[in-house]
Amino acid sequence: MYHDPEFVRAARTDSRPRSAVSHGVGLAGLAGVAVWIAVARVWGLDGRYAALVDVAACGVPMILWSLAVDKVHRSASTGIDWAAVRPWRETRGISLTKLAGLWATWGAIALIYATGRFYWQGNFAFAMWCLGWAAPALFVVSVPYVLWFDRRLIEPRDGAWHLGLWLTGQPGSEAAAIHAHLRAWGVKAFFLAFMLAIVPAGFGSLIRWEGSWRDPVALAGGLTTLMFVVDVAFATVGYCLTFRPLDAHIRSATPFAAGWAAALICYPPFILMEAGGPLDYHPGTADWTHWFGGHPLLLAATGAMLVGLTAVYAWATVAFGMRFSNLTNRGILTHGPYAWSRHPAYLAKNLFWWVSTIPILTTGSVVDAARATLILAAVSGVYWWRAKTEERHLSLDPGYIVYSEWMDRNAPVPRFFAWLRS
Structure with missing residues (x-):
């Protein structure tokens, strides 16, 4: 696994370790999303194609910034x-x-999609439509891409190659490399379908929003929808752009069953919270609007x-730039909200649920x-379980250990919880 020596220097000086992603790439994506939302609202473009353009408007500026400004393709971590x-x-x-290994992986994913009725119902039907149109193009483009790219890789014998060896009966395949390859593609297949499924609904709601800016409830609803649209755009881009030339490839997907279980029960079709x-x-x-109705200041x-x-939740996703995905290590983040908390998205999401629901107040008994x-x-x-399983996985990277130790000494949220425990 690639280890950035900057983390070692940071450990010695106690300065914050350098983040794997620059601030600029996230700002570029935000600018693209903002421009397209403005255009879509003016022209009333609230359909599913406009929602896909929003994802592209997020991803293309980040690609250009990463290559032209950050020059990520020259990073040693690309291999x-x-x-x-x-x-x-x-x-x-x-x-x-x-x-051979790559196409077999795609074929297995297609078989899972085709077999699961769940993927052809409701919002997921749109995801299958997107992937169905993309599949032939990816199949064709993969040939020149792999042939061209392998000539430049320091070590082209990756997990797909090991899987191809095994499938074609050649000696030398390694089970660990094959498993790592399948885990990475399993993450991408599961979560990309989910992200594509939820893209149109949120974007359409935002474009059609006509609430009053003077109504605190309507304003909160509109701004919350905006934040979620930003979050979904960045997350969808993250699952699409897992490419080494962008230094956005998956370094590893968690090998721990507990990590998979903790994550999957939070998403359909396995979700327990629905x-x-x-x-x-x-x-x-x-x-909250029920309990505080008639009290403008509280509302x-x-x-x-x-x-x-x-906003914190969306910021945590924006900070990843093109690298967002669950259950993976795609470079250690240390900037933005990750300088305050190891898990700012989980913390913000759960506080949101407690404040918006206020479960101790009831309409029943x-x-x-x-x-x-x-x-x-x-x-x-x-x-909390998800957070701990993620830390266990990321701690396999020496860079994360340095970051985590720095957080214990300097970050407000870990220090606050340490104070509570003491």
């Missing part, structure tokens, strides 16, 4: 040596074997708090209030 190009005859066999699910804390509750203050928490409070506490416990 690319642009100056040393091998002859075709040296890498042709490697590339063909790799393509309506009627075992961790549905909503029965017997009402949201304004609570709305502002919820918008602020959603005291028993309903107790149940809602205990179940929401269990939901927060799930996210």
